[in-house]
Protein backbone atom coordinates (compact mmCIF):
# COMPACT_ATOMS: atom_id res chain seq x y z
CA UNK A 1 0.00 0.00 0.00
CA UNK A 2 1.37 3.34 -1.03
CA UNK A 3 -0.49 5.66 1.27
CA UNK A 4 1.59 8.29 2.92
CA UNK A 5 0.55 9.27 6.39
CA UNK A 6 1.78 12.83 6.22
CA UNK A 7 -1.46 14.25 7.56
CA UNK A 8 -0.91 14.81 11.23
CA UNK A 9 -3.24 12.48 13.07
CA UNK A 10 -4.18 15.24 15.52
CA UNK A 11 -6.23 17.48 13.26
CA UNK A 12 -7.61 14.69 11.09
CA UNK A 13 -11.10 15.08 9.71
CA UNK A 14 -13.60 12.30 9.39
CA UNK A 15 -13.15 12.31 5.62
CA UNK A 16 -9.41 11.82 5.96
CA UNK A 17 -9.85 9.03 8.46
CA UNK A 18 -12.21 7.25 6.11
CA UNK A 19 -9.78 7.59 3.22
CA UNK A 20 -6.95 6.32 5.34
CA UNK A 21 -8.89 3.26 6.36
CA UNK A 22 -10.44 2.25 3.04
CA UNK A 23 -8.44 -0.07 0.83
CA UNK A 24 -7.24 1.17 -2.50
CA UNK A 25 -9.36 -0.05 -5.40
CA UNK A 26 -8.15 -2.40 -8.08
CA UNK A 27 -8.27 -1.05 -11.67
CA UNK A 28 -11.27 -3.29 -12.33
CA UNK A 29 -13.16 -1.88 -9.37
CA UNK A 30 -12.39 1.62 -10.56
CA UNK A 31 -13.69 0.79 -14.01
CA UNK A 32 -16.87 -0.56 -12.42
CA UNK A 33 -17.30 2.65 -10.41
CA UNK A 34 -17.15 4.74 -13.58
CA UNK A 35 -19.70 2.49 -15.28
CA UNK A 36 -22.08 2.72 -12.33
CA UNK A 37 -21.90 6.49 -12.29
CA UNK A 38 -22.41 6.82 -16.04
CA UNK A 39 -25.16 4.22 -16.28
CA UNK A 40 -28.05 6.54 -15.28
CA UNK A 41 -27.12 8.82 -18.16
CA UNK A 42 -27.12 5.87 -20.58
CA UNK A 43 -30.46 4.65 -19.26
CA UNK A 44 -31.87 8.17 -19.57
CA UNK A 45 -30.83 8.32 -23.25
CA UNK A 46 -32.33 4.86 -23.68
CA UNK A 47 -35.65 6.06 -22.27
CA UNK A 48 -35.63 9.07 -24.61
CA UNK A 49 -34.86 6.93 -27.65
CA UNK A 50 -37.48 4.36 -26.70
CA UNK A 51 -40.07 7.14 -26.57
CA UNK A 52 -38.97 8.69 -29.87
CA UNK A 53 -38.31 5.63 -31.99
CA UNK A 54 -40.76 2.88 -31.01
CA UNK A 55 -44.05 3.39 -32.90
CA UNK A 56 -47.11 4.34 -30.84
CA UNK A 57 -50.09 2.07 -30.31
CA UNK A 58 -52.57 4.91 -29.67
CA UNK A 59 -52.69 8.57 -30.71
CA UNK A 60 -50.36 10.74 -28.74
CA UNK A 61 -51.19 14.45 -28.67
CA UNK A 62 -48.56 17.01 -27.63
CA UNK A 63 -45.83 14.36 -27.68
CA UNK A 64 -43.11 16.81 -26.67
CA UNK A 65 -44.16 17.27 -23.04
CA UNK A 66 -42.84 13.93 -21.91
CA UNK A 67 -39.78 14.35 -24.07
CA UNK A 68 -38.96 17.66 -22.39
CA UNK A 69 -39.59 16.03 -19.04
CA UNK A 70 -37.13 13.23 -19.79
CA UNK A 71 -34.53 15.62 -21.15
CA UNK A 72 -34.84 17.75 -18.03
CA UNK A 73 -34.32 14.70 -15.84
CA UNK A 74 -31.24 13.61 -17.76
CA UNK A 75 -29.90 17.17 -17.75
CA UNK A 76 -30.44 17.36 -13.99
CA UNK A 77 -28.42 14.20 -13.54
CA UNK A 78 -25.64 15.50 -15.75
CA UNK A 79 -25.46 18.77 -13.81
CA UNK A 80 -25.45 16.86 -10.53
CA UNK A 81 -22.64 14.71 -11.87
CA UNK A 82 -20.62 17.74 -12.97
CA UNK A 83 -21.01 19.41 -9.60
CA UNK A 84 -19.94 16.19 -7.90
CA UNK A 85 -16.93 15.86 -10.21
CA UNK A 86 -15.81 19.45 -9.65
CA UNK A 87 -16.20 19.13 -5.89
CA UNK A 88 -14.29 15.89 -5.96
CA UNK A 89 -11.40 17.44 -7.82
CA UNK A 90 -11.38 20.19 -5.21
CA UNK A 91 -11.10 17.60 -2.48
CA UNK A 92 -14.68 17.34 -1.21
CA UNK A 93 -15.81 13.80 -1.87
CA UNK A 94 -19.11 14.00 -0.04
CA UNK A 95 -21.33 14.93 -2.99
CA UNK A 96 -19.71 12.38 -5.25
CA UNK A 97 -20.20 9.58 -2.77
CA UNK A 98 -23.86 10.43 -2.40
CA UNK A 99 -24.26 10.41 -6.16
CA UNK A 100 -22.42 7.13 -6.45
CA UNK A 101 -24.68 5.69 -3.77
CA UNK A 102 -27.86 6.82 -5.50
CA UNK A 103 -26.71 6.14 -9.10
CA UNK A 104 -28.12 2.59 -9.38
CA UNK A 105 -31.50 3.91 -8.23
CA UNK A 106 -31.44 6.62 -10.89
CA UNK A 107 -30.65 4.00 -13.53
CA UNK A 108 -33.57 1.91 -12.34
CA UNK A 109 -35.84 4.96 -12.45
CA UNK A 110 -35.03 5.65 -16.10
CA UNK A 111 -35.48 1.98 -17.01
CA UNK A 112 -38.81 2.00 -15.18
CA UNK A 113 -39.93 5.06 -17.13
CA UNK A 114 -38.95 3.41 -20.41
CA UNK A 115 -40.69 0.17 -19.43
CA UNK A 116 -43.87 1.95 -18.36
CA UNK A 117 -43.97 3.91 -21.59
CA UNK A 118 -43.51 0.70 -23.54
CA UNK A 119 -46.34 -1.06 -21.69
CA UNK A 120 -48.76 1.84 -22.07
CA UNK A 121 -48.27 4.06 -25.11
CA UNK A 122 -46.26 1.73 -27.28
CA UNK A 123 -48.06 -1.59 -26.93
CA UNK A 124 -51.24 -0.89 -24.93
CA UNK A 125 -50.64 -3.95 -22.75
CA UNK A 126 -51.80 -1.62 -19.98
CA UNK A 127 -54.99 -0.35 -21.60
CA UNK A 128 -55.33 3.32 -22.53
CA UNK A 129 -56.85 5.53 -21.16
CA UNK A 130 -57.39 3.67 -17.87
CA UNK A 131 -53.69 3.47 -17.12
CA UNK A 132 -52.54 6.55 -19.04
CA UNK A 133 -49.00 6.88 -20.28
CA UNK A 134 -46.89 9.58 -18.70
CA UNK A 135 -47.22 11.97 -21.60
CA UNK A 136 -51.00 12.05 -21.11
CA UNK A 137 -50.57 12.60 -17.40
CA UNK A 138 -48.05 15.39 -17.83
CA UNK A 139 -50.23 17.09 -20.43
CA UNK A 140 -53.26 16.81 -18.16
CA UNK A 141 -51.31 18.26 -15.25
CA UNK A 142 -50.02 21.12 -17.37
CA UNK A 143 -53.37 21.97 -18.97
CA UNK A 144 -55.23 21.90 -15.66
CA UNK A 145 -52.44 23.51 -13.68
CA UNK A 146 -54.47 26.34 -12.21
CA UNK A 147 -56.99 24.01 -10.69
CA UNK A 148 -54.27 21.63 -9.48
CA UNK A 149 -52.36 24.43 -7.81
CA UNK A 150 -55.52 25.67 -6.16
CA UNK A 151 -56.30 22.18 -4.89
CA UNK A 152 -52.73 21.67 -3.68
CA UNK A 153 -52.82 24.90 -1.70
CA UNK A 154 -56.16 23.90 -0.25
CA UNK A 155 -54.87 20.50 0.82
CA UNK A 156 -51.69 21.95 2.32
CA UNK A 157 -53.66 24.60 4.19
CA UNK A 158 -56.03 22.01 5.62
CA UNK A 159 -53.12 19.78 6.57
CA UNK A 160 -51.28 22.68 8.17
CA UNK A 161 -54.25 23.84 10.23
CA UNK A 162 -55.24 20.39 11.42
CA UNK A 163 -51.74 19.10 12.04
CA UNK A 164 -50.31 22.09 13.87
CA UNK A 165 -53.33 22.60 16.09
CA UNK A 166 -53.37 18.89 16.93
CA UNK A 167 -49.64 18.80 17.65
CA UNK A 168 -49.68 21.94 19.79
CA UNK A 169 -52.64 20.75 21.86
CA UNK A 170 -51.13 17.27 22.05
CA UNK A 171 -47.87 18.70 23.40
CA UNK A 172 -49.74 20.65 26.04
CA UNK A 173 -51.87 17.74 27.25
CA UNK A 174 -49.08 15.19 26.86
CA UNK A 175 -46.51 17.16 28.79
CA UNK A 176 -48.90 18.13 31.58
CA UNK A 177 -50.15 14.57 31.91
CA UNK A 178 -46.65 13.15 31.81
CA UNK A 179 -45.74 15.42 34.65
CA UNK A 180 -48.84 15.46 36.82
CA UNK A 181 -50.44 12.27 38.02
CA UNK A 182 -53.75 14.01 38.67
CA UNK A 183 -53.97 15.22 35.12
CA UNK A 184 -53.18 11.73 33.86
CA UNK A 185 -56.00 10.38 36.01
CA UNK A 186 -58.53 12.39 33.99
CA UNK A 187 -56.99 12.14 30.54
CA UNK A 188 -56.06 8.46 30.60
CA UNK A 189 -59.65 7.16 30.28
CA UNK A 190 -60.30 9.48 27.34
CA UNK A 191 -57.25 8.12 25.57
CA UNK A 192 -58.08 4.53 26.42
CA UNK A 193 -61.61 4.99 25.11
CA UNK A 194 -60.91 7.06 21.99
CA UNK A 195 -57.52 5.60 21.21
CA UNK A 196 -58.49 2.42 19.38
CA UNK A 197 -60.96 4.20 17.08
CA UNK A 198 -59.35 5.07 13.71
CA UNK A 199 -59.76 8.77 12.95
CA UNK A 200 -61.54 8.11 9.69
CA UNK A 201 -64.46 6.65 11.64
CA UNK A 202 -65.39 10.18 12.63
CA UNK A 203 -65.75 11.45 9.10
CA UNK A 204 -69.37 10.40 8.48
CA UNK A 205 -70.34 11.82 11.89
CA UNK A 206 -68.52 15.03 11.10
CA UNK A 207 -70.40 15.33 7.81
CA UNK A 208 -73.67 15.28 9.73
CA UNK A 209 -72.70 17.35 12.74
CA UNK A 210 -70.22 19.97 11.55
CA UNK A 211 -71.51 23.31 10.28
CA UNK A 212 -68.64 23.62 7.83
CA UNK A 213 -67.03 20.58 6.32
CA UNK A 214 -63.68 22.35 6.24
CA UNK A 215 -63.84 23.01 9.97
CA UNK A 216 -64.91 19.43 10.56
CA UNK A 217 -61.96 18.12 8.53
CA UNK A 218 -59.55 20.32 10.48
CA UNK A 219 -61.04 18.91 13.64
CA UNK A 220 -60.60 15.31 12.56
CA UNK A 221 -57.03 15.78 11.41
CA UNK A 222 -56.28 17.61 14.65
CA UNK A 223 -57.90 14.86 16.68
CA UNK A 224 -55.67 12.18 15.18
CA UNK A 225 -52.53 14.28 15.61
CA UNK A 226 -53.52 15.27 19.11
CA UNK A 227 -53.91 11.66 20.07
CA UNK A 228 -50.57 10.50 18.67
CA UNK A 229 -48.62 13.40 20.14
CA UNK A 230 -50.35 13.22 23.53
CA UNK A 231 -49.59 9.54 23.99
CA UNK A 232 -46.00 9.86 22.81
CA UNK A 233 -45.11 12.90 24.87
CA UNK A 234 -46.91 11.59 27.94
CA UNK A 235 -44.90 8.38 27.84
CA UNK A 236 -41.73 10.28 27.05
CA UNK A 237 -42.08 12.58 30.02
CA UNK A 238 -43.27 9.89 32.42
CA UNK A 239 -40.24 7.75 31.57
CA UNK A 240 -37.59 10.36 32.28
CA UNK A 241 -34.92 8.78 34.43
CA UNK A 242 -35.32 10.04 38.02
CA UNK A 243 -31.55 10.42 38.28
CA UNK A 244 -31.63 13.30 35.81
CA UNK A 245 -34.12 15.19 37.96
CA UNK A 246 -32.03 14.61 41.07
CA UNK A 247 -28.86 15.73 39.34
CA UNK A 248 -30.61 18.83 38.00
CA UNK A 249 -32.02 19.65 41.42
CA UNK A 250 -28.63 19.49 43.12
CA UNK A 251 -27.40 21.81 40.36
CA UNK A 252 -29.97 24.40 41.33
CA UNK A 253 -32.77 23.83 38.80
CA UNK A 254 -36.24 25.08 39.75
CA UNK A 255 -39.43 23.04 39.22
CA UNK A 256 -40.10 24.96 36.03
CA UNK A 257 -36.61 24.31 34.75
CA UNK A 258 -37.01 20.63 35.53
CA UNK A 259 -39.88 20.59 33.04
CA UNK A 260 -38.38 22.71 30.29
CA UNK A 261 -34.67 21.97 30.66
CA UNK A 262 -34.75 18.31 31.63
CA UNK A 263 -38.06 16.54 31.05
CA UNK A 264 -38.88 17.94 27.62
CA UNK A 265 -35.41 17.56 26.08
CA UNK A 266 -35.22 14.06 27.49
CA UNK A 267 -38.61 13.18 26.03
CA UNK A 268 -37.77 14.79 22.67
CA UNK A 269 -37.10 11.53 20.76
CA UNK A 270 -40.45 10.19 21.87
CA UNK A 271 -42.25 13.47 21.18
CA UNK A 272 -40.81 13.71 17.68
CA UNK A 273 -41.70 10.15 16.80
CA UNK A 274 -45.22 11.04 17.94
CA UNK A 275 -45.12 14.00 15.54
CA UNK A 276 -44.07 11.73 12.66
CA UNK A 277 -46.85 9.31 13.46
CA UNK A 278 -49.28 12.23 13.67
CA UNK A 279 -48.18 13.33 10.19
CA UNK A 280 -48.89 9.97 8.63
CA UNK A 281 -52.27 9.74 10.33
CA UNK A 282 -53.02 13.28 9.14
CA UNK A 283 -52.15 12.36 5.56
CA UNK A 284 -54.58 9.46 5.67
CA UNK A 285 -57.32 11.49 7.31
CA UNK A 286 -57.01 14.39 4.91
CA UNK A 287 -57.38 12.19 1.83
CA UNK A 288 -60.43 10.42 3.21
CA UNK A 289 -61.99 13.71 4.30
CA UNK A 290 -61.44 15.23 0.88
CA UNK A 291 -62.74 12.22 -0.97
CA UNK A 292 -65.84 11.93 1.18
CA UNK A 293 -66.94 15.44 1.94
CA UNK A 294 -64.72 18.46 1.56
CA UNK A 295 -65.35 20.18 -1.76
CA UNK A 296 -61.80 21.05 -2.69
CA UNK A 297 -58.29 19.74 -2.40
CA UNK A 298 -56.39 17.00 -4.19
CA UNK A 299 -58.46 14.14 -2.80
CA UNK A 300 -61.61 15.78 -4.05
CA UNK A 301 -59.89 16.48 -7.39
CA UNK A 302 -59.03 12.81 -7.87
CA UNK A 303 -62.57 11.72 -7.17
CA UNK A 304 -63.96 14.41 -9.42
CA UNK A 305 -61.60 13.47 -12.27
CA UNK A 306 -62.62 9.85 -11.92
CA UNK A 307 -66.30 10.67 -12.16
CA UNK A 308 -65.55 12.42 -15.50
CA UNK A 309 -63.46 9.47 -16.60
CA UNK A 310 -60.43 11.78 -16.91
CA UNK A 311 -57.97 9.17 -15.78
CA UNK A 312 -55.00 11.23 -16.90
CA UNK A 313 -56.07 14.01 -14.49
CA UNK A 314 -56.58 11.48 -11.76
CA UNK A 315 -53.02 10.24 -12.16
CA UNK A 316 -51.75 13.80 -12.33
CA UNK A 317 -53.33 14.51 -8.95
CA UNK A 318 -51.85 11.28 -7.61
CA UNK A 319 -48.37 12.45 -8.58
CA UNK A 320 -48.86 15.80 -6.92
CA UNK A 321 -50.04 14.05 -3.76
CA UNK A 322 -47.02 11.81 -3.89
CA UNK A 323 -44.69 14.76 -4.23
CA UNK A 324 -46.18 16.90 -1.47
CA UNK A 325 -46.38 14.08 1.06
CA UNK A 326 -42.78 13.15 0.31
CA UNK A 327 -41.64 16.73 0.74
CA UNK A 328 -43.60 17.12 3.99
CA UNK A 329 -42.26 13.87 5.45
CA UNK A 330 -38.69 14.65 4.38
CA UNK A 331 -38.79 18.08 5.98
CA UNK A 332 -40.10 16.60 9.18
CA UNK A 333 -37.26 14.07 9.10
CA UNK A 334 -34.74 16.84 8.59
CA UNK A 335 -36.10 18.71 11.61
CA UNK A 336 -35.95 15.51 13.63
CA UNK A 337 -32.37 14.77 12.63
CA UNK A 338 -31.32 18.27 13.54
CA UNK A 339 -33.04 18.33 16.93
CA UNK A 340 -31.83 14.84 17.84
CA UNK A 341 -28.27 15.24 16.56
CA UNK A 342 -27.04 14.38 20.05
CA UNK A 343 -28.30 10.84 19.51
CA UNK A 344 -25.93 10.13 16.63
CA UNK A 345 -23.60 7.97 18.68
CA UNK A 346 -19.97 8.30 17.80
CA UNK A 347 -20.54 10.33 14.67
CA UNK A 348 -21.03 14.05 14.60
CA UNK B 349 -9.18 34.01 49.26
CA UNK B 350 -10.34 32.83 52.65
CA UNK B 351 -12.57 29.77 52.25
CA UNK B 352 -15.90 29.61 53.98
CA UNK B 353 -15.86 27.12 56.83
CA UNK B 354 -18.95 25.04 57.36
CA UNK B 355 -19.96 22.48 59.96
CA UNK B 356 -22.30 19.68 58.97
CA UNK B 357 -24.18 17.94 61.76
CA UNK B 358 -26.30 14.81 61.67
CA UNK B 359 -28.21 14.76 64.90
CA UNK B 360 -30.00 11.51 65.73
CA UNK B 361 -31.00 11.08 62.10
CA UNK B 362 -33.30 8.18 61.20
CA UNK B 363 -34.71 7.50 57.79
CA UNK B 364 -37.21 4.77 57.01
CA UNK B 365 -38.74 3.84 53.69
CA UNK B 366 -42.01 2.06 53.09
CA UNK B 367 -41.38 -1.09 51.09
CA UNK B 368 -43.15 -1.39 47.79
CA UNK B 369 -43.99 -5.08 47.91
CA UNK B 370 -45.49 -5.36 51.42
CA UNK B 371 -46.58 -3.31 54.39
CA UNK B 372 -43.18 -3.35 56.06
CA UNK B 373 -40.74 -0.51 56.51
CA UNK B 374 -36.99 -0.47 55.79
CA UNK B 375 -34.98 1.32 58.42
CA UNK B 376 -32.27 2.67 56.18
CA UNK B 377 -30.75 4.77 58.95
CA UNK B 378 -31.30 4.57 62.66
CA UNK B 379 -30.25 7.36 65.05
CA UNK B 380 -27.12 8.38 63.18
CA UNK B 381 -25.13 11.22 64.66
CA UNK B 382 -21.94 12.70 63.27
CA UNK B 383 -20.20 16.03 62.91
CA UNK B 384 -18.06 16.92 59.93
CA UNK B 385 -16.46 20.17 58.84
CA UNK B 386 -14.64 21.89 56.04
CA UNK B 387 -11.19 20.54 55.36
CA UNK B 388 -12.22 16.96 55.99
CA UNK B 389 -12.42 14.24 53.41
CA UNK B 390 -14.85 11.68 54.77
CA UNK B 391 -14.95 8.17 53.34
CA UNK B 392 -18.11 6.17 53.95
CA UNK B 393 -17.71 2.41 53.71
CA UNK B 394 -20.09 -0.39 54.53
CA UNK B 395 -22.02 -3.30 53.06
CA UNK B 396 -24.54 -2.49 50.41
CA UNK B 397 -27.90 -1.40 51.75
CA UNK B 398 -26.49 0.09 54.95
CA UNK B 399 -27.68 3.59 54.11
CA UNK B 400 -24.58 5.23 52.63
CA UNK B 401 -26.42 6.77 49.72
CA UNK B 402 -29.24 7.71 52.05
CA UNK B 403 -26.86 9.83 54.13
CA UNK B 404 -25.63 11.65 51.02
CA UNK B 405 -29.14 12.21 49.75
CA UNK B 406 -30.17 13.64 53.11
CA UNK B 407 -27.22 16.03 53.08
CA UNK B 408 -27.97 16.96 49.47
CA UNK B 409 -31.52 17.78 50.52
CA UNK B 410 -33.06 15.36 48.04
CA UNK B 411 -34.90 13.62 50.90
CA UNK B 412 -35.89 14.65 54.42
CA UNK B 413 -35.09 12.66 57.60
CA UNK B 414 -37.90 10.74 59.30
CA UNK B 415 -36.65 11.92 62.70
CA UNK B 416 -33.66 13.98 63.76
CA UNK B 417 -32.05 16.87 61.92
CA UNK B 418 -29.36 17.49 59.34
CA UNK B 419 -27.90 20.96 59.75
CA UNK B 420 -25.23 23.08 58.10
CA UNK B 421 -23.92 25.73 60.49
CA UNK B 422 -27.00 25.15 62.63
CA UNK B 423 -29.45 25.68 59.76
CA UNK B 424 -31.63 22.76 58.79
CA UNK B 425 -31.37 21.53 55.21
CA UNK B 426 -34.68 22.15 53.46
CA UNK B 427 -33.93 21.11 49.89
CA UNK B 428 -31.21 20.73 47.28
CA UNK B 429 -28.86 23.60 46.69
CA UNK B 430 -25.85 24.18 44.43
CA UNK B 431 -23.89 24.83 47.62
CA UNK B 432 -23.96 21.10 48.17
CA UNK B 433 -22.77 19.48 44.94
CA UNK B 434 -23.39 15.82 44.29
CA UNK B 435 -21.77 13.35 41.90
CA UNK B 436 -23.56 10.07 41.33
CA UNK B 437 -22.19 6.67 40.39
CA UNK B 438 -23.79 7.08 36.98
CA UNK B 439 -22.47 10.32 35.50
CA UNK B 440 -26.08 11.49 34.73
CA UNK B 441 -24.78 13.95 32.15
CA UNK B 442 -27.61 15.36 30.08
CA UNK B 443 -27.18 13.55 26.77
CA UNK B 444 -28.78 16.35 24.75
CA UNK B 445 -26.22 18.93 25.88
CA UNK B 446 -22.59 19.17 24.78
CA UNK B 447 -19.81 18.78 27.32
CA UNK B 448 -19.49 22.53 27.57
CA UNK B 449 -23.21 23.08 28.06
CA UNK B 450 -23.40 20.31 30.65
CA UNK B 451 -20.72 22.06 32.64
CA UNK B 452 -22.46 25.40 32.26
CA UNK B 453 -25.87 23.90 33.12
CA UNK B 454 -25.85 24.92 36.76
CA UNK B 455 -24.83 28.51 36.11
CA UNK B 456 -27.46 28.75 33.41
CA UNK B 457 -30.20 27.45 35.70
CA UNK B 458 -29.27 30.08 38.25
CA UNK B 459 -29.08 32.80 35.61
CA UNK B 460 -25.43 33.37 36.41
CA UNK B 461 -23.85 32.32 33.11
CA UNK B 462 -23.44 35.87 31.80
CA UNK B 463 -20.09 37.15 32.97
CA UNK B 464 -18.98 33.78 34.29
CA UNK B 465 -18.01 32.12 31.02
CA UNK B 466 -14.39 31.96 32.11
CA UNK B 467 -15.42 29.66 34.95
CA UNK B 468 -16.72 27.18 32.41
CA UNK B 469 -13.42 27.50 30.55
CA UNK B 470 -11.50 26.88 33.74
CA UNK B 471 -13.49 23.74 34.53
CA UNK B 472 -12.91 22.37 31.03
CA UNK B 473 -9.21 23.06 31.50
CA UNK B 474 -9.12 21.38 34.92
CA UNK B 475 -10.21 18.09 33.40
CA UNK B 476 -8.26 18.60 30.17
CA UNK B 477 -11.20 18.03 27.83
CA UNK B 478 -10.71 21.13 25.67
CA UNK B 479 -10.96 19.04 22.51
CA UNK B 480 -14.22 17.46 23.55
CA UNK B 481 -16.10 20.57 24.54
CA UNK B 482 -18.53 20.35 21.62
CA UNK B 483 -19.03 16.59 21.84
CA UNK B 484 -22.13 15.01 23.28
CA UNK B 485 -21.83 12.80 26.38
CA UNK B 486 -22.67 9.69 24.36
CA UNK B 487 -19.24 9.95 22.77
CA UNK B 488 -17.26 10.09 26.01
CA UNK B 489 -15.59 7.24 27.85
CA UNK B 490 -16.73 6.44 31.40
CA UNK B 491 -13.79 8.24 32.98
CA UNK B 492 -14.23 11.36 30.87
CA UNK B 493 -17.95 11.46 31.60
CA UNK B 494 -17.35 11.19 35.33
CA UNK B 495 -14.79 13.99 35.14
CA UNK B 496 -17.36 16.19 33.43
CA UNK B 497 -19.94 15.29 36.08
CA UNK B 498 -17.44 16.22 38.76
CA UNK B 499 -16.65 19.69 37.43
CA UNK B 500 -20.31 20.21 36.58
CA UNK B 501 -21.02 20.36 40.31
CA UNK B 502 -17.68 21.96 41.21
CA UNK B 503 -18.43 24.99 39.06
CA UNK B 504 -20.67 26.26 41.88
CA UNK B 505 -17.73 26.06 44.28
CA UNK B 506 -19.83 24.05 46.73
CA UNK B 507 -19.06 24.11 50.44
CA UNK B 508 -19.87 20.42 50.60
CA UNK B 509 -19.02 17.93 47.87
CA UNK B 510 -20.97 14.67 47.94
CA UNK B 511 -19.58 11.75 45.97
CA UNK B 512 -21.69 8.60 45.73
CA UNK B 513 -19.35 5.88 44.50
CA UNK B 514 -18.15 8.20 41.73
CA UNK B 515 -15.40 5.81 40.68
CA UNK B 516 -17.37 2.61 41.15
CA UNK B 517 -17.91 1.93 37.46
CA UNK B 518 -14.40 2.74 36.24
CA UNK B 519 -11.53 0.43 35.38
CA UNK B 520 -8.61 0.17 37.80
CA UNK B 521 -6.25 2.55 35.98
CA UNK B 522 -8.76 5.31 35.34
CA UNK B 523 -9.83 4.87 38.90
CA UNK B 524 -6.41 5.45 40.41
CA UNK B 525 -5.83 8.45 38.18
CA UNK B 526 -9.12 9.96 39.21
CA UNK B 527 -8.48 9.36 42.89
CA UNK B 528 -5.48 11.62 42.56
CA UNK B 529 -7.38 14.15 40.47
CA UNK B 530 -10.16 14.38 43.01
CA UNK B 531 -7.65 14.76 45.85
CA UNK B 532 -5.89 17.52 43.94
CA UNK B 533 -9.14 19.40 43.46
CA UNK B 534 -10.11 18.92 47.07
CA UNK B 535 -6.74 20.03 48.43
CA UNK B 536 -6.97 23.28 46.53
CA UNK B 537 -10.13 24.46 48.26
CA UNK B 538 -10.35 22.12 51.25
CA UNK B 539 -14.12 22.01 51.20
CA UNK B 540 -15.91 19.27 53.11
CA UNK B 541 -15.99 16.17 50.90
CA UNK B 542 -18.00 13.05 51.68
CA UNK B 543 -17.37 10.07 49.45
CA UNK B 544 -19.14 6.73 49.45
CA UNK B 545 -17.01 3.84 48.30
CA UNK B 546 -17.06 0.08 48.52
CA UNK B 547 -13.31 -0.10 48.21
CA UNK B 548 -11.55 -0.01 51.61
CA UNK B 549 -8.19 0.90 50.04
CA UNK B 550 -9.76 3.83 48.27
CA UNK B 551 -11.40 4.95 51.50
CA UNK B 552 -8.04 4.98 53.32
CA UNK B 553 -6.08 6.40 50.38
CA UNK B 554 -8.35 9.41 50.05
CA UNK B 555 -10.01 10.02 53.40
CA UNK B 556 -8.94 12.05 56.38
CA UNK B 557 -11.62 10.10 58.21
CA UNK B 558 -13.31 6.81 57.46
CA UNK B 559 -16.82 6.16 58.74
CA UNK B 560 -17.60 2.46 58.81
CA UNK B 561 -21.28 1.57 58.60
CA UNK B 562 -23.36 -1.54 59.10
CA UNK B 563 -26.84 -2.52 57.98
CA UNK B 564 -30.13 -3.54 59.63
CA UNK B 565 -30.60 -0.98 60.87
CA UNK B 566 -28.16 1.35 59.09
CA UNK B 567 -25.76 2.95 61.51
CA UNK B 568 -22.18 4.15 61.93
CA UNK B 569 -20.11 1.54 63.78
CA UNK B 570 -16.69 3.16 63.67
CA UNK B 571 -15.16 6.56 63.08
CA UNK B 572 -11.47 6.27 62.22
CA UNK B 573 -9.14 9.22 61.68
CA UNK B 574 -6.44 8.52 59.10
CA UNK B 575 -3.37 10.32 60.41
CA UNK B 576 -1.14 10.03 57.36
CA UNK B 577 0.23 12.81 55.20
CA UNK B 578 -0.78 12.94 51.53
CA UNK B 579 0.18 11.43 49.14
CA UNK B 580 -0.26 8.08 50.80
CA UNK B 581 1.59 4.89 50.16
CA UNK B 582 -0.76 1.99 49.63
CA UNK B 583 1.79 -0.56 50.83
CA UNK B 584 3.12 1.18 53.93
CA UNK B 585 2.77 -0.62 57.26
CA UNK B 586 0.39 1.92 58.72
CA UNK B 587 -1.81 1.77 55.61
CA UNK B 588 -2.04 -2.01 55.97
CA UNK B 589 -2.83 -1.60 59.66
CA UNK B 590 -5.71 0.76 58.86
CA UNK B 591 -6.96 -1.67 56.26
CA UNK B 592 -6.95 -4.59 58.68
CA UNK B 593 -8.68 -2.53 61.31
CA UNK B 594 -11.47 -1.49 58.93
CA UNK B 595 -11.89 -4.96 57.46
CA UNK B 596 -12.26 -6.22 61.02
CA UNK B 597 -14.97 -3.71 61.69
CA UNK B 598 -16.69 -4.92 58.53
CA UNK B 599 -16.46 -8.53 59.82
CA UNK B 600 -13.95 -9.58 57.19
CA UNK B 601 -11.14 -9.91 59.69
CA UNK B 602 -11.26 -13.69 60.15
CA UNK B 603 -10.36 -14.91 63.69
CA UNK B 604 -10.26 -11.44 65.23
CA UNK B 605 -13.89 -10.72 64.38
CA UNK B 606 -16.03 -9.89 67.39
Ligand SMILES: Nc1ncnc2c1ncn2[C@@H]1O[C@H](COP(=O)(O)OP(=O)(O)O)[C@@H](O)[C@H]1O
Pocket residue numbers: 365366367374375376395396397398399400401402403566
Ligand atom coordinates in the same frame (compact mmCIF):
# COMPACT_ATOMS: atom_id res chain seq x y z
N1 LIG C 1 -36.44 5.61 47.79
C1 LIG C 1 -36.41 4.45 48.49
N2 LIG C 1 -37.54 3.73 48.67
C2 LIG C 1 -37.51 2.58 49.36
N3 LIG C 1 -36.42 2.05 49.94
C3 LIG C 1 -35.26 2.70 49.78
C4 LIG C 1 -35.19 3.94 49.06
N4 LIG C 1 -33.91 4.37 49.07
C5 LIG C 1 -33.21 3.44 49.77
N5 LIG C 1 -34.01 2.46 50.21
C6 LIG C 1 -33.61 1.32 51.04
O1 LIG C 1 -32.84 1.79 52.11
C7 LIG C 1 -31.73 0.96 52.34
C8 LIG C 1 -30.45 1.76 52.25
O2 LIG C 1 -30.27 2.20 50.93
P1 LIG C 1 -28.99 2.97 50.42
O3 LIG C 1 -28.76 4.15 51.25
O4 LIG C 1 -29.16 3.20 48.97
O5 LIG C 1 -27.84 1.90 50.66
P2 LIG C 1 -26.33 1.89 50.17
O6 LIG C 1 -26.10 3.12 49.37
O7 LIG C 1 -25.52 1.85 51.41
O8 LIG C 1 -26.13 0.65 49.40
C9 LIG C 1 -31.79 -0.17 51.34
O9 LIG C 1 -32.36 -1.29 51.98
C10 LIG C 1 -32.72 0.37 50.28
O10 LIG C 1 -33.47 -0.69 49.73
Ligand SMILES: [Mg+2]
Pocket residue numbers: 400401
Ligand atom coordinates in the same frame (compact mmCIF):
# COMPACT_ATOMS: atom_id res chain seq x y z
MG1 LIG D 1 -25.61 3.38 47.27
